[in-house]
Amino acid sequence: MADASLAQKPQASRHTQRPREAIGARAFSPRMIAAYVFLVVVTAYFLTPLYWLAISTTKDNTDLFSSFGLWFAHFNLIQNLSDTFTFENGIYLRWILNTVIYAVVGGLLATVVSVMAGYALAKYRFPGRNLISALVLGAVLVPVTTLALPTYLLMSKVNMTDTYWAVLLPSMLNPIGVFLATIYARASVPDDLMDAARTDGAGELRVFLQVAAPLLVPGMVTIFLFQFVAIWNNFFLPLVVLSDANLYPVNLGLATWNFDPASHQLLFNLIVTGSFLAVLPLIVMFLFLQRYWRAGLAFGSLTG
Amino acid sequence: MAISTTRAPSTESKTPFFGSKSRDKLIAWLWIGPAVAFVVVFLLYPVFDTLRTSFLNFDSSQFVGLDNFRHIFTDRSMLIVLRNNLLWLALGTALTVALGLLIAVLVDRVRIESFAKAAIFIPMAISFVGAGVIWKFVYDYAASGQQIGLFNAIVTRFGFAPQAWLVNGGNNIALIVVYVWMWTGFCMVILSAALKGVPTDILEAARVDGASEVAIFFRIIVPMISPTIAVVATTMIINLLKIFDVVYVMTGGNYNTNVIAVEFYNQLLNFNDNGISSALAVVLLLAIVPVMIFNIRRFRAQEATR
Numbered sequence: 001m002a003d004a005s006l007a008q009k010p011q012a013s014r015h016t017q018r019p020r021e022a023i024g025a026r027a028f029s030p031r032m033i034a035a036y037v038f039l040v041v042v043t044a045y046f047l048t049p050l051y052w053l054a055i056s057t058t059k060d061n062t063d064l065f066s067s068f069g070l071w072f073a074h075f076n077l078i079q080n081l082s083d084t085f086t087f088e089n090g091i092y093l094r095w096i097l098n099t100v101i102y103a104v105v106g107g108l109l110a111t112v113v114s115v116m117a118g119y120a121l122a123k124y125r126f127p128g129r130n131l132i133s134a135l136v137l138g139a140v141l142v143p144v145t146t147l148a149l150p151t152y153l154l155m156s157k158v159n160m161t162d163t164y165w166a167v168l169l170p171s172m173l174n175p176i177g178v179f180l181a182t183i184y185a186r187a188s189v190p191d192d193l194m195d196a197a198r199t200d201g202a203g204e205l206r207v208f209l210q211v212a213a214p215l216l217v218p219g220m221v222t223i224f225l226f227q228f229v230a231i232w233n234n235f236f237l238p239l240v241v242l243s244d245a246n247l248y249p250v251n252l253g254l255a256t257w258n259f260d261p262a263s264h265q266l267l268f269n270l271i272v273t274g275s276f277l278a279v280l281p282l283i284v285m286f287l288f289l290q291r292y293w294r295a296g297l298a299f300g301s302l303t304g
Numbered sequence: 305m306a307i308s309t310t311r312a313p314s315t316e317s318k319t320p321f322f323g324s325k326s327r328d329k330l331i332a333w334l335w336i337g338p339a340v341a342f343v344v345v346f347l348l349y350p351v352f353d354t355l356r357t358s359f360l361n362f363d364s365s366q367f368v369g370l371d372n373f374r375h376i377f378t379d380r381s382m383l384i385v386l387r388n389n390l391l392w393l394a395l396g397t398a399l400t401v402a403l404g405l406l407i408a409v410l411v412d413r414v415r416i417e418s419f420a421k422a423a424i425f426i427p428m429a430i431s432f433v434g435a436g437v438i439w440k441f442v443y444d445y446a447a448s449g450q451q452i453g454l455f456n457a458i459v460t461r462f463g464f465a466p467q468a469w470l471v472n473g474g475n476n477i478a479l480i481v482v483y484v485w486m487w488t489g490f491c492m493v494i495l496s497a498a499l500k501g502v503p504t505d506i507l508e509a510a511r512v513d514g515a516s517e518v519a520i521f522f523r524i525i526v527p528m529i530s531p532t533i534a535v536v537a538t539t540m541i542i543n544l545l546k547i548f549d550v551v552y553v554m555t556g557g558n559y560n561t562n563v564i565a566v567e568f569y570n571q572l573l574n575f576n577d578n579g580i581s582s583a584l585a586v587v588l589l590l591a592i593v594p595v596m597i598f599n600i601r602r603f604r605a606q607e608a609t610r
Contacts, residue, residue, distance in 0.1 A: 031517070035410045042407060043423045046485065049438040050426065052454065056441070069441065069452055117339030124332035132340060137603060139347050141596050143546035145565060146585035147350035149357065149572055154345070173342040204331045233431035235549050240573070251433045255553065258437060275434045282429035287422060 053279070056272045064268055080273040087267075092274055094246060095253040099232060099278070101164065102249055106171035107228035111220050114174050114227075118181020119212055123189065133182075139175035145236040152240050166241035167249070171231050177223040184219030185212065222292045229282060250278045351589065357582035364578050372583035385562045389545065391476055392483075392563060396544040399484045401537050404491025408499055409521065411492070421496070425489035432486070432549030439482045440554055443469040471559045479561060482550050487543065491536045498532035499525065534602065538595050545591050564588055 052069050057080055063073035084092050120126075121133055151170060155161045160169070189212045197211045238252045245253065254274050257267045361368045376382045411420050427435065444453030445468040451457050456466040469478045502525055510520050526533070548565035551557055557566040564584055571581035 032413075036414060039407070039410055039414060039416070039420055042403070043420055046424045046427055046489070048454070049435075049442055049485070050430075052441065053434075053438050065452055067452075069454055069457065113338045113342065116335040120332045120335035124329075124335075126329040126332040129332075132336065134600065135343060135348075136339075137600055138596050139343055141542050141592055141599065142347060142351070143542070143565075143588055143592065144347070145546055145548060146568060146588050147347065147354060148569075149578060149582060149585070150350035150353035151346060153353075154349070169342075170346045172338075173346045175343070175347075178339050208335070229429065235431065235433060235552075236569075239569075251431050254437070255433050258433070258553070271437055275437045279430050279434045282431075283426055286426060286429040290422065290425075 053272065053276050057276045059269065059272075061266065061269050064272065076269070077273075080269050084270050084273045084277070087270055091245065091253065092250070092270075095248050095250040096278070098164075098247060099249040099251070102167050102171065102234075102238075103228045103231040106168050106231045107224050109168070110172045110174040110177055110227045111224045113172055114177030114223055115181045115185075115213075115216055115220055116208075117178045118183075119185045119189070119208060119216070121178070121182045122185035123191070123194065123212070136175050136178045136182075139173075140179060144170070144173070148236060148240040151237075155241055161241050162244045162247060164247065167231075167234075167238050167247075170237055171227070171234070174223070174227050177227060180223055180226075181216070181219060184216055188215045188219070218292070221289075225285070225289060225292055229285075232282060250274070254278065354582045354585045354589070357578050358586045359579075360582075361579050362575075362577040368579065372579045373587075375580060376583055376587060381562070382567070384560055385564055385567045388476055388561060389547075389563050392480060392544045392547050393541060395477065395480050396483050396487075396547070397537055397540045399480065400487045400491050400540050401533065403484065403488045404536065405495050405526075405533070407488070407492045408496040409525070412496065412499055421489075421493065424492055427486045428489045430486065433553055435482055435486055436550065436553030439485075440470075443478060443554075445469065445471075470555055470561075475555065475559055476561050479550055479554060482554070483544070483547065486550075487540065491540070494536050495529065495532060498529040502528050531602070538599060541595055542592060545588055 048070070055070060055072060056064060058075050058077040059067065059073050060076040060079065063076070067073035117136075121129060121136075152161065155166050160166050193211055194207050197207050202210070232249075233251065234249070235251050235255070238247075238249050239255075242248060242252070245256070248256070254271055257271050257274070260267070357364055358372055359367060359369060361371075376386075407420070407424060411417050414420070430438075441452070442454040444451075445456055445466060446452065451460050451466050453466075453469075455469060460466050469475060506524060506528075507520060510524055515523070546565050547563055548569070551561055551563050551566050552569065555561045557563065557570065564587065568581050568584040568588075571577045571584065
């Protein structure tokens with residue numbers, strides 16, 4: 001059946017279709033069956049834990065620790081949701097809101113900063129450009145987590161620990177964003193178009209805002225998405241610079257529930273439900289915006 | 305690409321006499337200023353300060369020379385930390401890249417390509433904390449009674465004794481499996497994009513000549529996409545050098561699973577030893593320097609051929 005449908009696919013649509021037909025003709029060979037089996041096993045490896053998480057959100061604490069993990073027991077989802085959102089005066093909702101603030105505000109600002117810098121690196125020549133490019137390229141690899149101590153000391157010197165700024169400001173450092181923006185700007189903003197605008201009397205600010213920026217929107221989306229997820233999933237930075245639970249992002253909050261040995265077992269339905277809810281928006285984003293992820297990943301790696 | 309000296313942008317070549325050059329420079333610095341400021345404040349300064357602190361004692365009141373480093377490379381528990389990091393580096397890189405490549409090659413040929421790709425990619429969206437919660441249950445061990453952990457449910461069904469996966473020997477590998485779960489999708493997506501770029505004529509010519517699929521894979525496909533494999537591998541190496549979340553959330557570094565970044569965290573916030581923690585950070589930074597040089601070189605070479 002595999003070979004029939006493969007053969008029917010329009011062959012001209014993609015250059016790479018042809019060898020598939022060659023493989024498809026041998027669709028029932030042991031090798032092909034082995035390939036399918038392998039992929040099914042691998043897919044199970046990647047999906048089963050998520051399936052477990054989804055199923056587990058419907059169980060109460062007794063069932064979580066006594067029923068078979070991969071199938072439903074008593075349906076307790078509504079109760080779990082209300083427990084999660086009302087525990088400790090609804091602190092979970094607060095954590096979610098904090099995370100959204102960190103990820104959206106931090107992501108937007110980081111994108112603006114990155115795109116401005118990338119645009120300048122791609123489109124202007126100025127002394128120090130090579131140095132800054134090298135700096136950005138090197139900075140991409142530096143594990144920022146290991147710089148927590150000076151960052152923390154810096155924050156406490158200006159009395160910013162335990163404020164939103166303690167998470168937001170370092171989040172605006174985004175070397176990968178600058179790097180991607182440089183590539184996008186070079187590829188998608190023609191010099192002629194900029195010159196034409198200049199000839200028409202547009203200042204550099206207008207050239208950027210009205211000529212370059214609209215062309216850079218797809219790149220901006222990709223950069224924003226990457227930074228959004230990076231901030232959403234960031235754990236180390238908030239762990240170091242925040243001690244007020246009211247400012248925690250959801251990750252850190254869930255981890256404190258998880259680590260508290262006294263409450264661990266009692267709170268497990270909350271931890272499971274909370275984890276699922278925190279993961280949900282990212283999964284939805286991943287599935288619906290796959291185009292941008294792939295573009296960013298492929299662009300960043302193939303050209304860089 | 306930002307590194308090389310490319311052709312002069314037309315702003316300069318077309319209007320060299322309008323005195324716009326100095327204005328251009330000023331404007332370029334306006335655009336780039338904020339990014340540079342963040343790099344200096346949150347990256348360069350911390351790097352130098354960490355370097356300085358690594359030569360000082362626990363509360364940075366005294367110069368101790370290389371004592372902190374001597375401790376890291378001689379203390380028994382520290383040596384276990386370093387050994388674990390090497391294990392992570394070797395196994396984590398090998399497994400994510402090999403599995404990612406294998407899946408990319410196979411998925412290219414089956415009908416469920418987009419579904420399989422999405423399924424394998426999804427774990428990347430999940431935070432390490434979320435993954436930690438999930439996998440803690442996968443590995444869950446009950447000393448008696450029903451095994452609710454996924455692995456032990458399977459193992460006992462086949463008649464074997466349940467295992468405490470996160471405590472027994474081999475627990476480092478159990479943790480690496482979680483990392484592989486999260487990052488194989490990333491490798492697969494990038495390698496898959498590179499595979500689409502391998503010209504089909506070459507593959508067909510090899511098939512006509514009677515080359516086996518395995519030979520085609522190792523003799524043609526792998527060499528042709530080796531630059532991309534290098535990119536993916538270096539990304540994994542960097543990730544694995546600084547591995548923190550999985551270990552911190554799942555074992556807290558106990559049972560001989562400690563790694564550099566977790567020990568860094570413990571020294572910093574639990575033992576308040578700024579000297580040792582900074583020295584650990586410096587070890588990590590130094591380990592990354594060769595990768596960085598490799599990356600910049602590769603990048604410049606790529607620029608030269610552009």
